[in-house]
Amino acid sequence: MKEISWRREKPPLFLAPMAGITDWAFRLLCQEQGCDAATTEMISAQGFLTAKKQKNTYQLLVRRAPFEKPLLVQLFGCDPQWMGEAAHVLSRMGRYAGIDINMGCPAKKVTGSGSGSRLMLDEGLAGRIISACVQNSLLPVSVKMRLGWDEEHENAVSIARIAEQEGAAFLTVHGRTTKQQYSGKADYEKIAAVCRAVRIPVVANGDVCDGESALRALNVTGCRGLAIGRAALGDPWVFARIRAALNGEASVQPDLHEHLQTARRHAAYMRAGHDERTALLEMRKFFAWYIKGVYGAAEIRAKITTAGTFDEVERLLTELEEKNKA
Ligand SMILES: Cc1cc2nc3c(=O)[nH]c(=O)nc-3n(C[C@H](O)[C@H](O)[C@H](O)COP(=O)(O)O)c2cc1C
CATH class of the missing domain: 1.10.1200.80 (Putative flavin oxidoreducatase; domain 2)
Incomplete structure (x- = not known):
């Protein structure tokens, strides 16, 4: 299975997971333009395990096209047992480079059941979920999170340390709180604090949309990779433009x-x-x-x-x- 390369001279550019968008078709188009690794849309651990075998929704969600670059499969849930079991099954399918845990989704239908970014409010449970996935997965496990729930609960550094202790291979940090949803600006200084707190690679995420913002995110945070989401909508070429900027080269706009x-x-x-x-x-x-x-x-x-x-x-x-x- 293809692995993610963490060379400092070529920080990997990830396509950030986006529900309803990052299926195999969109991922392939982004990969053609230089996206180095991608993540599936989020998948409910319990839903995946309890759905009837032929249920089309899950078949589509877990699909990986031939020739795709390293692909992470993202799980959401709040029960260590379901999460561990789903990691067990998915990691043995021979399709993925890793299992990614969703601790960043702010949508009410996800946080309302205690999953997504709600997990950041319960560090004990977050740790048990990461541990369950690591213990049951044949593949590296990563965690995608936000800065915290709100201004009063910005505990990304603490969750990052827990994730590292429990054996996570890397982290992706979106530089906003849950309360912020997508408002304001991603705070790269706060992602920098996470980068300083752990030895495992940290991928910075939020508002990276061109060469300039990519260079800023890398320089301010000291991260090892970048995850790009909304900027790729209708513009998979954003990956080529960012890579060119990181290499100090000019890029051509598609007509x-x-x-x-x-x-x-x-x-x-x-x-x-x-x-x-x-x-x-x-x-x-x-x-x-x-x-x-x-x-x-x-x-x-x-x-x-x-x-x-x-x-x-x-x-x-x-x-x-x-x-x-x-
Ligand atoms: C439509 C949409 C769907 C998303 N779905 C997911 C998801 O399934 N899992 C996840 O971890 N993040 C999800 N996100 C968050 C993105 O991965 C990313 O963290 C966020 O958009 C910030 O990055 P950006 O500024 O590059 O877009 C979603 C974002 C959008 C806009």
Whole structure:
């Protein structure tokens, strides 16, 4: 199984896990542009273990395409036994480079049941979950977290030390609290404190969107890698641009034609895994991201939202391209 390379001269660029987005199709497109490792969408440990064997949702979530670069499978849950058992099963599938524990999700439906970033409020339970995964997994276990629950509970350093003690291989830290959700700015100084507190690699996450922010995140935090999420939506080329900036090289912006060709390829991948209707529903948001900021995009986007077939979408994309040639 492919492993993550932590060379200091080439810090790995991760595609951050995003539910509803980072399936194998999107991961492949990002990897083509230089993303070095990725994570699946989050998967409920209990849901995965108790779902009927043929349940399509989980089959899709745990899928890994041939030739993918190192892939982590991300678990969420708040019961050490379920988490340990899921880590046991998934680590033996021969698909992944590691098991990632979600301690960062702020969504109420996840934290409400005690999972995701809610785990950071219970350090004892967080430790037992990490330990259960490490003890049961054949693969390295990592933890993805936030700075803490809110300003009064910023305990990322403490959770990081616990994770290291329990045998975690690396950490990813999103520089915001749960309460902040996605508001304000990711605080790289606070990620730096986590980097100083542990010897295992720390991946910095939050607001890395170009060469400049990537260099700032690396320099301020002293981290060993970067995780990029929202900046990759409709723009898998962000990885190539960041790598070029880290190498001190110039990069070329893809033109509209390349954007549309990538959107078409994305749709083809999606159609390979879903029926036409589902693929079309899934692709709507991606089409909107791929054409964002282009002259005439608002009108085409609205039409794509009501399009009933991929042929219709294709006509709309061609119309947009023609409009921009004129
Ligand atoms: C739509 C969406 C879905 C997300 N799903 C997950 C998830 O399943 N697991 C997880 O750990 N983080 C998830 N995140 C958080 C991202 O991995 C990342 O930590 C966050 O977006 C900050 O990074 P960015 O500024 O590069 O986007 C999600 C974020 C977004 C926007």
